[in-house]
Each structure stands twice: as C-alpha cells, then as structure tokens.
Amino acid sequence: MSETPTPQLGSFVRELTVADVIAETPDATSIVFDIPEGDEKEFRYKAGQFLTLRVPSERTGSVARCYSLSSAPDEDSQLKVTVKRTRDGYGSNWLCDNVEPGIKIHVLAPSGIFTVDNFDQDLILLAGGSGITPVMSILRTALKRGTGHIVLLYANRDEQSVIFAEQLRQLQEANPDRLSVIHWLESLSGLATPEMIGNILQPVAAKRHTYMCGPGPFMESARAGLRRSGADMHLIHQEVFSSIEGDPFAEVVIAEPVEGDDEPATAIVELDDEVHEVSWPRNTPLLDVLLSQGIQAPFSCRKGECSACACILKSGEAEMMHNGILEPEEVEDGFVLGCQLLPKSDKVEITYNE
Ligand SMILES: Cc1cc2nc3c(=O)[nH]c(=O)nc-3n(C[C@H](O)[C@H](O)[C@H](O)COP(=O)(O)OP(=O)(O)OC[C@H]3O[C@@H](n4cnc5c(N)ncnc54)[C@H](O)[C@@H]3O)c2cc1C
Missing domain, CATH: 3.40.50.80 (Nucleotide-binding domain of ferredoxin-NADP reductase (FNR) module)
Known part of the structure; x- marks a missing residue:
C-alpha cells in the first residue's frame, strides 16, 4: 500500500507531548499533555473548549478529530482530553490503542464557543x-x-x-x-x-x-x-460531537489576485487584546486571510461544521458560504463562521471577543 504524501503542515499547527494516559472506564481513556514552555499563551483555554488532534493514518495521511478538554483551566496545569471509543470508529480507537506517555501529537490550539460567560449564575x-x-x-x-x-x-x-x-x-x-x-x-x-x-x-x-x-x-x-x-x-x-472531514492542519493557500478581481474589502477584527485591520479579498474566507497573515484566530474543521471559528459581525455586511452548525437563534444573535465568511460590503467589523 502506498502512503499518502503528507501535505505541508500550517504554521499554526502545534505539537504536544503526552505526559500521561488514564483508563477512565473500559472504553474511555484520558490523554494528558504537557504544555510546552513558552507556549502557555497559545494553549490558554476556557472551560468547554476543545483541542483538534491529528491522528496518523496510513490510508489518508491523517484524520482530524476534536476532543473537548476535560481539564479545568483554573486548576490543572496540564491539558487533558478524554476519548471514548466509537464502535468501528477510526480516530478514537487509534488514540485509545496507540497513545502512550512520550509520544507527540500535532494539534490545533484550543477553540470552541461552548463556554460560560458568567459563572455566578445558576x-x-x-x-x-x-x-x-x-x-x-x-x-x-x-x-x-x-x-x-x-x-x-x-x-x-x-x-x-x-x-x-x-x-x-x-x-x-x-x-x-x-x-x-x-x-x-x-x-x-x-x-x-x-x-x-x-x-x-x-x-x-x-x-x-x-x-x-x-x-x-x-x-x-x-x-x-x-x-x-x-x-x-x-x-x-x-x-455537537461529530468527526471532521478534510484536513484543517494543511497550510492555507490564498489565490493570487488576477486582473478584473473586485477591490478587496477591509476587515477590522478584534481578537483577544488586539484589533487587526486587514485587506480581505472578496473570494477568500476571513479565517484564511487571518491565518495567512499569522493572526491566530480560532478554528477547527475549516468546513463550516464545527463552530470553533464563530465570531460576531459587528458592522458591515458579510455572508457565509455554508453554515452546518450555528442554530437560527445564534445567527439571529449575530454569530457567523469565520471559515465560511465572505465580505459583501467594503468594510466589515468582526469581534471574536464576545
Ligand atoms: C467539538 C467536539 C468535541 C468533541 N469532544 C469529544 C470528547 O471529548 N470525547 C470523545 O470521545 N469524542 C469527542 N468528539 C467526537 C470525536 O471528535 C470523534 O467524532 C469521535 O471520537 C469518533 O471518531 P472516530 O474517528 O473514532 O469515528 P468515526 O468518525 O465514526 O470513524 C469513521 C470515519 O473514519 C474514516 N476511516 C476509517 N478508517 C480510516 C483510516 N484507516 N484512515 C483514515 N480514515 C479512516 C471512515 O472513512 C469514517 O469516515 C468531539 C467532537 C467535536 C466536534
């Protein structure tokens, strides 16, 4: 069997070393990762967020699978995910059968919007x-x-x-x-x-x-x-727990502008403590624009199916090519998916901070 060539990994891909493996039940295993020194900021997460793991495969090179962090950011210095075997599933069984302390796994930074704004409420x-x-x-x-x-x-x-x-x-x-x-x-x-x-x-x-x-x-x-x-x-x-299709670990490639293309829009993007102003080609999803400029916006599937890249449209017009995850109530509240978002007006303001 010939191995599928590995596509070039994006500069946003990180590597974690497994520190411990814990058998939680007969079919669920926790994997504990050390956070590399110096990468603490990148692996800062909120309770409810998840990691995307790159699981090697001889058939496809790799598959991407998301696993929620079962560790608590205020209390645990390491990251922990807990994987339950899916019957006939590829990724979960590979992880439960093969992961041991010392091995390294490629991951995407924590992301997801299944998070709590106010912990004082019931x-x-x-x-x-x-x-x-x-x-x-x-x-x-x-x-x-x-x-x-x-x-x-x-x-x-x-x-x-x-x-x-x-x-x-x-x-x-x-x-x-x-x-x-x-x-x-x-x-x-x-x-x-x-x-x-x-x-x-x-x-x-x-x-x-x-x-x-x-x-x-x-x-x-x-x-x-x-x-x-x-x-x-x-x-x-x-x-919603589902498996990612496609390869979100691959480097982002932005098409070169050609004559006759519309002028790019401008995106003003609030992310963590910073505001970025970037030129946004009309045919390129916002997430790809940000990643290609080294701006670490959150994401996972890059297919409009997981909501990790959800952000809020503050002003201007933009539309999603595909929305396979946001509920109508969330869209009403202004949420959009960065990985599917194209500009419709000349200037669009987006925030990842709410
Ligand atoms: C946000 C989020 C958080 C999640 N958190 C958790 C969690 O905390 N814990 C948890 O257990 N699950 C979690 N999941 C679910 C998890 O990501 C997987 O969907 C689940 O583990 C099942 O994956 P699987 O590969 O085992 O099964 P499946 O996805 O059902 O595996 C079958 C798929 O693998 C393909 N396949 C089969 N063999 C190969 C091969 N050799 N090479 C390549 N592809 C192959 C098949 O074509 C098929 O598409 C989460 C999902 C999401 C989206």
Whole structure:
C-alpha cells in the first residue's frame, strides 16, 4: 500500500507531548499533555473548549478529530482530553490503542464557543456518555470560580460506563449546597425520554442557562424535555460531537489576485487584546486571510461544521458560504463562521471577543 504524501503542515499547527494516559472506564481513556514552555499563551483555554488532534493514518495521511478538554483551566496545569471509543470508529480507537506517555501529537490550539460567560449564575448541565468531558471542565470551573447553584443530569448506559464517577461524587460531597448530581442509568431506568427529563428539570428550567453535550438522541430528548419544562430556548448551549472531514492542519493557500478581481474589502477584527485591520479579498474566507497573515484566530474543521471559528459581525455586511452548525437563534444573535465568511460590503467589523 502506498502512503499518502503528507501535505505541508500550517504554521499554526502545534505539537504536544503526552505526559500521561488514564483508563477512565473500559472504553474511555484520558490523554494528558504537557504544555510546552513558552507556549502557555497559545494553549490558554476556557472551560468547554476543545483541542483538534491529528491522528496518523496510513490510508489518508491523517484524520482530524476534536476532543473537548476535560481539564479545568483554573486548576490543572496540564491539558487533558478524554476519548471514548466509537464502535468501528477510526480516530478514537487509534488514540485509545496507540497513545502512550512520550509520544507527540500535532494539534490545533484550543477553540470552541461552548463556554460560560458568567459563572455566578445558576446553571443546568446535561451530559450523555462522553458528553461529560466539556461539562466536567465547566462544572469544576463554576464551582471554583462562581457562586451559582448547578444541577447536573448525567445519562449513561450503565454504572460501568460512567466517566469521572468518583470525581463527581467528591465534588457533590464537597459542595452539597451548590451542586445536585443526578445520574441516569439506562440499565436501570431505560432511555431518558423528554417527559422524564422535563419532569426532572421543571423546577429549575425557567431562567437558567443550560449547557448540554452528548449523543444525538440524548440531545434531542434533552431539547424536547427542556421545551416541555418551560425553558427559554435562547438560553440553551450545545456541543455537537461529530468527526471532521478534510484536513484543517494543511497550510492555507490564498489565490493570487488576477486582473478584473473586485477591490478587496477591509476587515477590522478584534481578537483577544488586539484589533487587526486587514485587506480581505472578496473570494477568500476571513479565517484564511487571518491565518495567512499569522493572526491566530480560532478554528477547527475549516468546513463550516464545527463552530470553533464563530465570531460576531459587528458592522458591515458579510455572508457565509455554508453554515452546518450555528442554530437560527445564534445567527439571529449575530454569530457567523469565520471559515465560511465572505465580505459583501467594503468594510466589515468582526469581534471574536464576545
Ligand atoms: C467539538 C467536539 C468535541 C468533541 N469532544 C469529544 C470528547 O471529548 N470525547 C470523545 O470521545 N469524542 C469527542 N468528539 C467526537 C470525536 O471528535 C470523534 O467524532 C469521535 O471520537 C469518533 O471518531 P472516530 O474517528 O473514532 O469515528 P468515526 O468518525 O465514526 O470513524 C469513521 C470515519 O473514519 C474514516 N476511516 C476509517 N478508517 C480510516 C483510516 N484507516 N484512515 C483514515 N480514515 C479512516 C471512515 O472513512 C469514517 O469516515 C468531539 C467532537 C467535536 C466536534
């Protein structure tokens, strides 16, 4: 079998060394990474964000897979992701079978918008199976940094498959007035239906922000349950676990302008503590323009499917070529995907900071 040639990696690709591997359950493994000295700023993350890992493949060169950080930024000096085997899945099984301390893995910097603005508010957290990973980071951060009350409803197949069971028990014990953990085990109670989820959440759903993550059917039941319990659907935040297609690690190539092209637009982009003003060719997605100029905007799939590059259109006009992830409510709130965004007006202001 001939190996697929490796495309040139983008200058934005980083390498992490595995420090530890932890068997969490029979089919879930945590991978702990050291943060290279000097790269602390690049690997700064918010609870709920994820890393994109480059998994080697003899068939395609590599596949890109996202894994939420289950570590908590305020408490852990290392990065930790937790990978659950997907039946017949390539990337998750490769990682669970091959990763050991000392090996190096190419990654993209942390990204994602499944994050909490205000940790002092009361929260509902809903997790199914491996969906606990970003939820765990949010939970620990909220308990450490905030003051609100938190209800966590965590659904699993059976007791054996509960990831972080002991850690959750300890958090509950240490925070009896602030945390209620409700475990839902399919082996004991059957699938969690919208009626059951609605009944459990009804006393608390009305005004709380909800963060949920899990397999598709769980998320559907949870959404329907929240609707039944009178929740404001604008306060629901969800992280959808899917596999990336394509190669987001490849270097960005910007087409040279040719005669007859329209004049480029101007993008004014707020990112972290800086404001960048860049020339924006009309046929080039904003993310590619920023990366090609060495501006480290967040991203993962580069295909409009993952929301890691979501930002807010502050003024001017721009349109997305494809939106495979943002909910209508998020688009109404001004969110756009940087990797799919083309300018429609001469000047466009964007912020990644809200
Ligand atoms: C934001 C985000 C966060 C996530 N966080 C987590 C998390 O915390 N924990 C977690 O467990 N999951 C998480 N996921 C899901 C994760 O990214 C993967 O989708 C999941 O692990 C399944 O990937 P897989 O490759 O095992 O399975 P699949 O994607 O189902 O694998 C099958 C695919 O791999 C291809 N394939 C098969 N063999 C090969 C080969 N030899 N070479 C190349 N391609 C091959 C097939 O063609 C097929 O397309 C997250 C996803 C997202 C988007």
